[in-house]
Amino acid sequence: MAPLDIHVTGAGTAYHPAERSILTLHAQSISFPTAQEADSMVASVLNSLCDAIAPYCPYETSTDSANNNAAISHYSIKTFETSQGRDRVQDYGSMSFSSKSSYKISFSASANLSIEFRDFALLARLATQIGSMENVKIKSLEWILTPSTQATVQGQARKEAARHAIRKAKDYAEVFGGLSGDEAAIKVRAMLVKENVPYKTFTKAKVHIGKVKNGKTQKSEWDYEPLDVGVEVKVDGRFSVHE
Incomplete structure (x- = not known):
């Protein structure tokens, strides 16, 4: 086979x-x-x-x-x-x-x-x-973020992208290759990895209820509350199932 x-x-x-x-x-x-x-x-x-x-x-x-x-x-x-x-x-x-x-x-x-x-x-x-x-x-x-923190967050996102790709590959191996979960963990191997660049950087919005006066939302110091900065990484992987 x-x-x-x-x-x-x-x-x-x-x-x-x-x-x-x-x-x-x-x-x-x-x-x-x-x-x-x-x-x-x-x-x-x-x-x-x-x-x-x-x-x-x-x-x-x-x-x-x-x-x-x-x-x-x-x-x-x-x-x-x-x-x-x-x-x-x-x-x-x-x-x-x-x-x-x-x-x-x-x-x-x-x-x-x-x-x-x-x-x-x-x-x-x-x-x-x-x-x-x-x-x-x-x-x-x-x-x-500062450059050093940005690099750390990118590394965390890369690892999560890799784990996500491996999980998907094992899922397909179980279905299309007729393997058990334990067999997929052993037999599924990465053959080629290609990272998609550039990375996507964004902020995660926080929800607050604004004060309303005369039908208009009034700006306050809450409008300048710091947000979380997110980094998204995508990776293309080619895997093979070996006997």
């Missing part, structure tokens, strides 16, 4: 509580008569944000690098862009319905500021404070 070949895919997932958070803020100014004024407005907002952040992100004067024990690991301006547009100007003094609208040139500017937090309580306080500032909005919030 020829060896029975079995091709299966195994999937494994592992989780770990988030260790860092990256908050991205978007500052914007619109409809200014000159590019300089639009840029100046955004620069002023960025300065205010940096002033609020700086006390929590001190730098080591000897190395000019971020303090590893600081509440904020680092922050940086990711993009600073200026754009030009046209605003429609209607002549309301004219009674003619056929009068043509005119346009004036206006300028807008925007910038993204990225902040990496170690202290999640500080994240909640600052995000709530910043969220109420004019010309600023929270663009995104990402929960991440």
Whole structure:
């Protein structure tokens, strides 16, 4: 009897509580008569944000690098862009319905500021404070792991994916090969393993009941509670059943 070949895919997932958070803020100014004024407005907002952040992100004067024990690991301006547009100007003094609208040139500017937090309580306080500032909005919030923890979680997910593939191969061997569970454990052998990359990283949402006021859910510090970061690994395996 020829060896029975079995091709299966195994999937494994592992989780770990988030260790860092990256908050991205978007500052914007619109409809200014000159590019300089639009840029100046955004620069002023960025300065205010940096002033609020700086006390929590001190730098080591000897190395000019971020303090590893600081509440904020680092922050940086990711993009600073200026754009030009046209605003429609209607002549309301004219009674003619056929009068043509005119346009004036206006300028807008925007910038993204990225902040990496170690202290999640500080994240909640600052995000709530910043969220109420004019010309600023929270663009995104990402929960991440440190590189060493990420590698550990990936290893756990890989092992789970491998065990999953082996379990499936043994199940098929029992049915298609007519083996008992003990026989499958001995005779099913891995011949080829191919890992699917890249890995999938995601966060597992937590469910909370928001406070409702005037028909709208109000944001609070609960919105910045850290999530679990998950890693999913998939592996393709080819197994053979040997006598």
